[in-house]
Amino acid sequence: MPESASERLSAAGIEHRLHEFLVERTKTEWEPGQDLFASGVVSSLFAMELVVFVEKAFDVVVEREDLAMDNFRTISAMTDLVLRLRKAADA
Amino acid sequence: MTGGAGDGPLAVIGAGVMGAGITALALGHGVPVRLLDVDPDKLAAAPGDIRAHLRQAQLMGVLPPGVAPGELTTAASLEGVEGATAVIEAVTEHLKTKVELHCAIADAAAPGTLRITNTSSIPVAELAEVVPRPQDLVGVHFMNPPSLIKTIEVIRGPQTGDAALAAVRALAQRLGRRPIVVADGPGFVTSLLLHRMINAAADIVEQGRATVADVDALLEGCLGHPTGPLRTADLIGIDNLVDSLRVLHERTGDAGCSPSPLLLRKVAEGDYGRKTGRGFYEYAAR
Numbered sequence: 001m002p003e004s005a006s007e008r009l010s011a012a013g014i015e016h017r018l019h020e021f022l023v024e025r026t027k028t029e030w031e032p033g034q035d036l037f038a039s040g041v042v043s044s045l046f047a048m049e050l051v052v053f054v055e056k057a058f059d060v061v062v063e064r065e066d067l068a069m070d071n072f073r074t075i076s077a078m079t080d081l082v083l084r085l086r087k088a089a090d091a
Numbered sequence: 092m093t094g095g096a097g098d099g100p101l102a103v104i105g106a107g108v109m110g111a112g113i114t115a116l117a118l119g120h121g122v123p124v125r126l127l128d129v130d131p132d133k134l135a136a137a138p139g140d141i142r143a144h145l146r147q148a149q150l151m152g153v154l155p156p157g158v159a160p161g162e163l164t165t166a167a168s169l170e171g172v173e174g175a176t177a178v179i180e181a182v183t184e185h186l187k188t189k190v191e192l193h194c195a196i197a198d199a200a201a202p203g204t205l206r207i208t209n210t211s212s213i214p215v216a217e218l219a220e221v222v223p224r225p226q227d228l229v230g231v232h233f234m235n236p237p238s239l240i241k242t243i244e245v246i247r248g249p250q251t252g253d254a255a256l257a258a259v260r261a262l263a264q265r266l267g268r269r270p271i272v273v274a275d276g277p278g279f280v281t282s283l284l285l286h287r288m289i290n291a292a293a294d295i296v297e298q299g300r301a302t303v304a305d306v307d308a309l310l311e312g313c314l315g316h317p318t319g320p321l322r323t324a325d326l327i328g329i330d331n332l333v334d335s336l337r338v339l340h341e342r343t344g345d346a347g348c349s350p351s352p353l354l355l356r357k358v359a360e361g362d363y364g365r366k367t368g369r370g371f372y373e374y375a376a377r
């Protein structure tokens with residue numbers, strides 16, 4: 001069921017949820033602007049898991065040109081993506 | 092001549108880990124595919140698996156730009172194979188299954204059609220000895236995930252013809268892959284080296300000498316292995332790994348290829364790796 005606009009997480013809430021997921025899955029601490037892929041901790045295969053998580057957790061669909069590593073490179077980039085996709089869906 | 096119509100559809104047989112991955116590679120390069128499996132559940136799951144492979148390829152930026160995806164059709168029998176430019180077999184790693192299937196493929200496909208086995212370890216010669224027109228048969232070892240691994244190991248069987256080899260090179264170019272041709276033998280180059288290493292890694296864990304994560308971290312951090320041997324086992328599928336190790340052990344007599352008890356236990360418990368959600372590691376559902 002699509003969540004109503006008021007139930008949606010704020011940017012800070014999205015960041016928090018992403019951080020929680022990453023720490024749980026990678027057993028590593030992450031800063032919002034830290035490059036997940038530069039470290040080698042997060043493999044390119046895990047990147048796909050990240051895409052699926054983002055879609056499910058925030059009820060968005062990531063397609064075509066949005067499906068790019070740069071959108072998933074940092075917690076901040078993913079947060080921006082979610083906010084942008086929601087805005088586009090509302091428009 | 093082998094593989095005349097260079098721009099026709101491919102037939103992929105077996106819709107498991109590799110069949111789905113190879114199909115996605117072809118579709119992503121604009122090549123139409125007819126995908127076959129005897130298991131209706133596998134066939135039903137295939138479009139979703141293929142979509143996930145294609146999304147991953149898109150995410151990693153490895154799809155050729157401006158190419159419209161090829162069309163996918165699925166089938167439960169070899170019907171339709173006669174129209175294919177090349178037939179790629181990617182079924183379970185059992186000699187008898189492959190021999191029977193390759194005989195049927197040879198009957199269904201027009202003479203001169205390139206016929207490929209994606210076996211990990213079975214020497215091409217063992218198929219070539221029994222199937223019709225062995226000159227059209229070549230081993231092409233795509234690795235998982237096929238869209239992300241640019242190099243393919245090409246195995247020239249003792250009876251493989253020059254035309255078939257040329258057709259493989261043309262296919263590799265069409266799929267944006269770099270072929271490296273090697274001679275036949277159990278496990279060729281890559282499986283003989285890799286499977287034995289993974290088996291040794293499992294033994295080290297079994298003996299309590301290091302944890303799964305530490306074995307992988309050492310191979311990654313000290314030796315530059317991209318995923319670590321045990322994460323690679325999960326990616327391959329531990330059931331398939333054990334089948335391949337058995338093929339290698341039977342043919343080489345090398346004790347290092349006798350499947351580790353830890354691998355056997357994982358298979359018995361149904362923990363095959365990524366494809367079942369758990370192997371040496373746990374995976375979220377796709």
Ligand SMILES: NC(=O)c1ccc[n+]([C@@H]2O[C@H](COP(=O)([O-])OP(=O)(O)OC[C@H]3O[C@@H](n4cnc5c(N)ncnc54)[C@H](O)[C@@H]3O)[C@@H](O)[C@H]2O)c1
Binds near residue numbers: 130182183192210
């Ligand atoms: N998994 C890997 O990483 C990898 C890499 C390279 C090569 N290979 C090789 O590729 C082949 C396939 O491996 P996989 O990992 O995809 O296995 P898998 O178990 O995931 O899939 C095998 C599929 O073959 C189907 N099948 C079995 N018999 C059939 C028949 N007679 N006709 C049609 N379909 C049939 C099964 O239903 C199943 O869907 C094996 O030879 C394997 O050694 C695997």
